[in-house]
Amino acid sequence: MRILLVSQMYPSAEEPDFGVFVQGLERELAALGHTIERVVLDRRGGGKRRHLRLAVRTWRASRRFRPDVVYAHFLVPTGLSAGVLTRAPLVVTAHGQDVANAAALAPVRLATRLVARRASTLIAVSGWLRDSLEATVAEARGKTEVVNCGVDLERFRPLPRDAGAGAGPRFVCIGSLTERKNV
Template structure:
């Protein structure tokens, strides 16, 4: 079998019997309803003509074809490694219903395409749909692996996405661990065994922080010696520095309104200040507990393209999660020259220097309040925060991922 052929256990393991033949409610393609209905009735042969095969709820099918190496990143290294065929598989990807979902995956995908590679994707771009959506992701991943014949598969999240990718093709596999997938090892039945399978199958594993690498290698010894720390990058052009607004301190928190994100304790700490405003961008089960509180605004989820506007309207951006494997929103805030208040549990201590923000114990409400007060006194804008963020330019991070993908595709050890 060649690189594009399906793993021999794929049909038996990838899609549970209860799932076969079912259609997910996870993802909607960008067509109007009539187009969707017509596509759903289309003959299978239409897929070979790159049209039709667009069910109402499905995994997105668009390919990004890099063509020539883009101006500005067309160095000799990129030209030497151009035209590697990459199948991107991810359970997180921004879509119409959830524009904030997995933006870091899309940004990295675009950067790889800009460097001359051919990128095909099988992704989920909605949070809704339950477990059934992973069956859809498996089906489409298998289809793409057969038709696209990738040189290498790049998966985001160890399980289930990495497992799906591992079974869909015998092409070399590189997989990024983001945090929740590592926490699930030992917490959910069967995940540890599945993760070990993915680790053995992978040519390389990426962890988004040193903190996550240590946790992963402790839980899954098979990843030792093949795990590389490559944090998610930030688009320094999109997230630029602007003058800070005048007036009382404006605090911003971006993310899901869930207990793990610690938003209620953050709100209580803010209320101790007695001044300023705190805005939450995101949604979740704790939203009703935040709405209507004095000095607090909840705007709900916003498209990632609108995120710089919200960051520029703030003085301090807060990420007080109980545990944060990396902290993408904090990095984007720093790129905008905004000071941050960040949890000290997880990845933020690796990229937030003292002059850029305040690290706090997330369960200590007094410490949170002090952190907010201190960060509000930092320079506006904060040039040190921008300088720290510049080390994580998404273009540079794409180069590092590219090295692993090309090495895997060519059978070299990274």
């Protein structure tokens, strides 16, 4: 299958943690024999124009590559631009903040409704997120599947009990270490 992968987060040499989960999915899809064409943003910043440039690149790639399916990460803006500018069946993964934005902002909610109508399937990374998306956007009901991002068990595995930092509570945070996460 020919898959056009569109994401506003993807790792680079400068930002190796930025959207690493998208890279992992891409790697596994390719290992299954799919042909992947990638249209991504691989660094933070750059203002709102970067999303316009990503949309133009998405349109061009879809015309040149002729995908069997377009797989977008994040409902808005990438799911919206992929949905409007491509013709192939659309699958979009919601990751969290995109659903919160739809709940809080009427224009984003309207755009998310368009994405949900256009998408063949929506994916939420947790049951809670699916429930939140379906409560916010009626068009998502009945077409949202839960697929968590998973854990690389070769890279992350339990240590022996005596390998810890000593007595006392331990705190583990899974996520990107950005200021807005308040960690």
